[in-house]
Amino acid sequence: VPDTPKVLILMGSVSDVDLMRTCWQQLAELGIASEVRVASAHRTPDLVRELVTSAPGRGLRVIIAGAGWAAHLAGAVAAHTTLPVIAVPLATSSLQGIDALLSSVQMPAGVPVATVSINGARNAAILAAQILALSDEALSARLSQLRESQAEKVSNLKVDST
Amino acid sequence: VPDTPKVLILMGSVSDVDLMRTCWQQLAELGIASEVRVASAHRTPDLVRELVTSAPGRGLRVIIAGAGWAAHLAGAVAAHTTLPVIAVPLATSSLQGIDALLSSVQMPAGVPVATVSINGARNAAILAAQILALSDEALSARLSQLRESQAEKVSNLKVDST
């Protein structure tokens, strides 16, 4: 079981927890502890700021932000840190995530956000792990194993077309 | 000429000045002074916060925020105030403003932003004036005159179709 959190996972609303759960589950499977918090760029901007500016001191290296609608959370996080920030646009409005995607990915020059697919919480976890693995060979090996197990699942499939 | 600013106009980038100029020009024509600043939700979040939280003390009543791309500025402003906040989405990316529109208008429940049309800087000024006119009868009269002059320009037009 992991102990020291390396990844901070923020969500804009408590209603996002179900869409984001695979994020910390995937991190845990890869042996990475995470700190998970709800913090809104609009309802609790000071909480976001405090969680982000204090993150390096707590040993956190990567921040993942999941939000829907006009998803500003990842951008608001990125404004307060030079740690890598990963955005997960969530399909929670009637527009099915295109609003959250554009709000996350179209960051102006100078303050990047690494955006993954709509509802891509698990991919955000793997991306965070890939970043952390640059200085963690054991993690790098676990990522390679994950890839291989994904490939094996696919390669052994047979479909009967007769 | 107006003296005490009632409206704070923020832009996310100095490159937005040309698209936003009709905003303070229209306010000035309506006799409303404005304070105009460049402040980025992502590059200068603390400046945004300071300008917004100090705004009521300087007598400012309405805040207009113009921004393009993943336009978070109006939302970042709204997070720090209960003054009315007006967003002007700007068509500065290759997506021609649909990114800025969705990033501005799709605010989550609890923190509204009043969004006007893409590149609608002049409409933002008139909307701010309409809000201020609720407690300023002279301004209300000037707004009615503006409407009438708009109507006259249209009504006197003749097109020769022969």
Place this chain on the structure above:
Amino acid sequence: VPDTPKVLILMGSVSDVDLMRTCWQQLAELGIASEVRVASAHRTPDLVRELVTSAPGRGLRVIIAGAGWAAHLAGAVAAHTTLPVIAVPLATSSLQGIDALLSSVQMPAGVPVATVSINGARNAAILAAQILALSDEALSARLSQLRESQAEKVSNLKVDST
């Protein structure tokens, strides 16, 4: 319980009532009485006109218009008044509200409409309250309390990621 209506809420169709109900509920929670009517820009243009032009005389200060499809209601209201007009685009067609959003927000120069998020009836109420609070300190205090209670709900959340 509130008594004199300050906000006129219009809906384009009786089928919009369920999507708009949080609007007058939120206003009531903030101590603001509202007058709620169904009036269609297309089926009852004269009713819209009469309700809007008579609104100032009844003490109404802000008008909220909720409509779906080619949502013309807010624009039709704005054509007859210089009171602030707030549009709530509703996701009632197969296009999930993008039609109502563009029909509401893309107003031509000279006649602004303050558009909130798709199905954002509650945000429209808060925006109306923010406008009214410019001349009502007690309401301003209630809005600040609403913000704080929103923040508290978020800040106290803990998510177990182990």
Place this chain on the structure above:
Amino acid sequence: VPDTPKVLILMGSVSDVDLMRTCWQQLAELGIASEVRVASAHRTPDLVRELVTSAPGRGLRVIIAGAGWAAHLAGAVAAHTTLPVIAVPLATSSLQGIDALLSSVQMPAGVPVATVSINGARNAAILAAQILALSDEALSARLSQLRESQAEKVSNLKVDST
């Protein structure tokens, strides 16, 4: 040369004249006189209403409305008449006409608008002529000739691909 106007052509703004000119030109070529006016659903709603409600008395049978942005003009016209109303969505905003198209075509049940292609001013004229031709055999013959001349232009083309 035609004399009594049968078609009323409205435009939302004087800046739309160049995009709409082929409309009255095509009508004239088909021998149909038109009345051409600028009238805005938002800046001059009473002018729109008056022009429309008085149209049958002046012998007008079909109304064409060209407008860009949140193009409400055709809908506002249709609200005041049971004459056939044709909408020409104009590509005058940064969104290239998709806003005007959705604002024109997505009319709610009960009040139809006949929408043609974006910037399709000439097609609106031909559609109006097709409607009028139901009770005008000479016009019907001219429409058939127009079709044949269109077909001939295409059929005689040869492209050298060597």
Place this chain on the structure above:
Amino acid sequence: VPDTPKVLILMGSVSDVDLMRTCWQQLAELGIASEVRVASAHRTPDLVRELVTSAPGRGLRVIIAGAGWAAHLAGAVAAHTTLPVIAVPLATSSLQGIDALLSSVQMPAGVPVATVSINGARNAAILAAQILALSDEALSARLSQLRESQAEKVSNLKVDST
């Protein structure tokens, strides 16, 4: 009960019948008989051609075509007639009708199609009736009554907001 059909209603697929049924029902309520057929622009182009070119001889005056996906039916009809053609784009693909809308409305210059809203079968019927009413005063009166009854339904509504 109506007897001689004036309106030909075509559908691209038998699966479109449920979405189109309000079309002939509305026509019948207005006293207009219709001929209803399934004919596909792609699977039965010759049937479409024959139904359309023979339509004037059977007394048909207006043609309504309902289709989803790449909805070519209205355009294919318009290619073979100068009668007014009305398109009803149907939301039958995963794209919810935006494909059918663009395929119907964006007709090239010279061959117009009158497009109504997505799934707007009833509006197509009313538009057809408006066209026929230009030479049928009794029908014109029934259309005015329909409008009035629509207005009455809306105007008598009261919503309790307390």
Place this chain on the structure above:
Amino acid sequence: VPDTPKVLILMGSVSDVDLMRTCWQQLAELGIASEVRVASAHRTPDLVRELVTSAPGRGLRVIIAGAGWAAHLAGAVAAHTTLPVIAVPLATSSLQGIDALLSSVQMPAGVPVATVSINGARNAAILAAQILALSDEALSARLSQLRESQAEKVSNLKVDST
């Protein structure tokens, strides 16, 4: 029953099997055997490469690739062969297939992919058959019969509009 596979059908994920099943069923009805495999452009790129480069040797003539999200499968296949490649974009993300459509169809110059409609697995089969029929007269006759039976189903339909 067919014996030697002429068409290779690839799917990006085992979850795509249900959406793709009509593909091999339609091929079988036309007397064409197919080889059906799950192979992901991202999780098993080497498997894709091997299946594709070895395909001509196994007698395969056409390759169909069905995938959702950022559907790279058809493009990845086309990169390794000059056999005709048909893409079936699948509506498996929240964006309902527009992502898969653009990812499939917008191939750069030099490496074409033949894209059919979203979820159009059956059409992909017919297109593959049309290609194979260029050198197989019996198959060509079966395709003509299929067309005729489609036409007959439509042409015999009667709808009662009274």
Place this chain on the structure above:
Amino acid sequence: VPDTPKVLILMGSVSDVDLMRTCWQQLAELGIASEVRVASAHRTPDLVRELVTSAPGRGLRVIIAGAGWAAHLAGAVAAHTTLPVIAVPLATSSLQGIDALLSSVQMPAGVPVATVSINGARNAAILAAQILALSDEALSARLSQLRESQAEKVSNLKVDST
């Protein structure tokens, strides 16, 4: 120089010639003769029908159709043949080709069209060649050479990043 045309190239309008020219140029470079015609699905449906139904008799094996706006040409062609039909959606309206793309690719079940990228005239030619190469080994070899020359152009590039 090629002699007997194997590919029929149709364009919906003479204004499409410049966008389509690379199509017959690429075919000629691959040694494939083509017959190039302008024929509109809407202005000359009978010409389309005649060109298509007579195509097999003239030795034509594949048909390419380029069109913009509500691009029905490829679908209208496919309705009259079981030869493979390739669509090139052209970006000639203000919507930049998304209308032509959806009108081309979203064909209903039973009548497929092989759609290539927007303005992808050259890719259509290569796809046609890939189809013809299934029974033409010399052509297959030329296609492989084309691929190799494309690869070589890319592989020899060096970019100086210092």
Place this chain on the structure above:
Amino acid sequence: VPDTPKVLILMGSVSDVDLMRTCWQQLAELGIASEVRVASAHRTPDLVRELVTSAPGRGLRVIIAGAGWAAHLAGAVAAHTTLPVIAVPLATSSLQGIDALLSSVQMPAGVPVATVSINGARNAAILAAQILALSDEALSARLSQLRESQAEKVSNLKVDST
């Protein structure tokens, strides 16, 4: 001047060089050497594979891929490595980058790509630097300085609104 490349920058086409140049320029300003290559997922898949699989051996830690249209390059890279992969969608087709954005960001579960804004080559460089800075304190300090200089440029701006 930097010496050992840590970042591999790939572009899908030589025509992308101008849009991507700020990427290696920004890296160089931050003291990070890069290897810049043109390699196409479709025209040179084997070159992509070789450059990527050999990258760790050459000391490369992060891979940036810029591509337009159906931008598969970043995904094709990610398929062959567990290094972090950053995608820059380029606005090179008529669809202005929305095709490249969706093709880049909507990666299926298991193989993430970190997507930045359309044409966001400079942001990709900064994101790569942020990742590398996790194990390079001097680089981390330079990133903080870059942020401060960005903030200073904004904060010293004054706009004269009188």
